[in-house]
Amino acid sequence: MSTPETETTSVAAALPDYAPVPESSFGPALNEQGYYVGRVERNLYWVTDGVYQAAFLTTQDGVVLFDAPPSIGHNLQRAIDEIARANDVSNKVTYLVHTHHHADHGGASSLFGKDVVRVGHEETRRLLLRDDDPARPAPEETFSERRTLEIGGERIELAWHGPNHTPDNSVVHFPEHDALMMVDIVNAGWVPVYVVNLSDDIPGYLGMPATALTYPWKTLISGHLGRLGTREDVILHQQYMDDLEASARSALDSVDPTPYFQKGGANLWAGVKGYLNAVGEATAAPVIEKYTGVLAAADVFTPDVAFWLMESIRLNHGYGLPVHP
Ligand SMILES: [Zn+2]
Ligand SMILES: [Zn+2]
Numbered sequence: 001m002s003t004p005e006t007e008t009t010s011v012a013a014a015l016p017d018y019a020p021v022p023e024s025s026f027g028p029a030l031n032e033q034g035y036y037v038g039r040v041e042r043n044l045y046w047v048t049d050g051v052y053q054a055a056f057l058t059t060q061d062g063v064v065l066f067d068a069p070p071s072i073g074h075n076l077q078r079a080i081d082e083i084a085r086a087n088d089v090s091n092k093v094t095y096l097v098h099t100h101h102h103a104d105h106g107g108a109s110s111l112f113g114k115d116v117v118r119v120g121h122e123e124t125r126r127l128l129l130r131d132d133d134p135a136r137p138a139p140e141e142t143f144s145e146r147r148t149l150e151i152g153g154e155r156i157e158l159a160w161h162g163p164n165h166t167p168d169n170s171v172v173h174f175p176e177h178d179a180l181m182m183v184d185i186v187n188a189g190w191v192p193v194y195v196v197n198l199s200d201d202i203p204g205y206l207g208m209p210a211t212a213l214t215y216p217w218k219t220l221i222s223g224h225l226g227r228l229g230t231r232e233d234v235i236l237h238q239q240y241m242d243d244l245e246a247s248a249r250s251a252l253d254s255v256d257p258t259p260y261f262q263k264g265g266a267n268l269w270a271g272v273k274g275y276l277n278a279v280g281e282a283t284a285a286p287v288i289e290k291y292t293g294v295l296a297a298a299d300v301f302t303p304d305v306a307f308w309l310m311e312s313i314r315l316n317h318g319y320g321l322p323v324h325p
Contacts, residue, residue: 276311
C-alpha cells in the first residue's frame with residue numbers, strides 16, 4: 001500500500017530532468033520571512049520572493065507601491081517597514097499603482113485598505129470591475145495613453161503602448177531613478193512561459209522590448225523571478241524571440257503535412273494536431289539547443305512558446321496559409 005509520502009516520491013521520480021539553471025539567473029538570497037528588499041536607486045526599492053517582484057518609492061507624502069503580488073503578501077509591508085525604519089521616513093502606503101489587472105500581481109491590494117489611492121490604466125479599471133474580486137479594488141485614478149504622477153516630490157511616468165501580455169499592461173518609467181517597470185514581458189535571465197508569457201496579443205507582446213529600449217533607464221523591474229534586469233537582458237530576450245520566429249518560418253516551410261493527415265484520415269483534428277505539433281517541435285529544437293545554459297528553463301518552456309509563436313505567425317501574418325489555387 002502506498003502512503004501519501006511514497007506517492008509524492010514516485011510522482012517526483014517520474015518527472016523529467018531539466019538542464020541546470022545558470023547561476024547568473026538567480027538573485028540575492030531571501031531572508032527568514034521569505035523576501036528580499038533592495039535599493040534600485042535612491043528612494044526607489046524592489047521586493048521579491050524569488051518568483052514575483054513589486055517596487056516602492058518612499059516620498060514626503062508616504063509610500064507609493066507598484067503592484068501587490070499575493071505571493072509576497074504581508075511581506076510587502078514588512079519590506080516597507082524595514083526600509084522606512086532604516087531611513088526614518090513614513091511607512092504608510094498612500095498610493096498603489098497597478099501595471100495590469102492580473103490577480104497574481106495585484107491580489108494583495110486589499111491589504112492596504114480603502115484609504116490608498118489606486119492608480120491604473122482605464123482598461124485595468126474596466127477589467128477589475130468585471131472580475132469583481134474583493135482582493136483587487138478597481139483603481140479610481142486612471143489614464144488612457146500617458147500620465148505623469150508627481151507624488152511627494154517624485155516623478156513617475158505611466159504609459160500604455162497598446163495591448164500586449166494583457167489589454168491593459170502598462171509601463172512605469174522612473175526618469176529620476178534610471179529605472180523601468182515593465183511586467184510580464186521580459187523575464188530577466190529566464191525564458192517566457194506557456195503561451196508566449198501568457199499573452200493575449202502576441203504581436204503586441206513582441207513589440208514591447210523595443211518600446212522599452214526607447215526609454216532611458218539602467219534597471220528593469222520585470223515583475224518576476226529573483227533579480228533585476230538590464231538592457232542586455234532585454235536585448236538577449238529579443239534575440240531569443242527573433243530566433244524562434246525565424247525557426248518557426250523555416251519549420252512551416254519544411255515540415256511535410258502529408259503523413260499526419262494520412263494517419264488522421266477522416267479525423268481531421270488528429271491530422272491538424274499531429275502536423276502543427278510537429279511544426280512546433282521543429283521550431284523549438286534548434287532554439288532549445290542554442291539557449292540552454294544561456295537563459296534558464298530554455299528546455300522547460302521553449303516548446304510551449306515556440307508552438308504559440310508559430311501559431312501567431314500563421315494567424316497574424318498569414319505565413320504558411322497559402323490560398324488554394
Ligand atoms: Zn500578468
Ligand atoms: Zn506575471
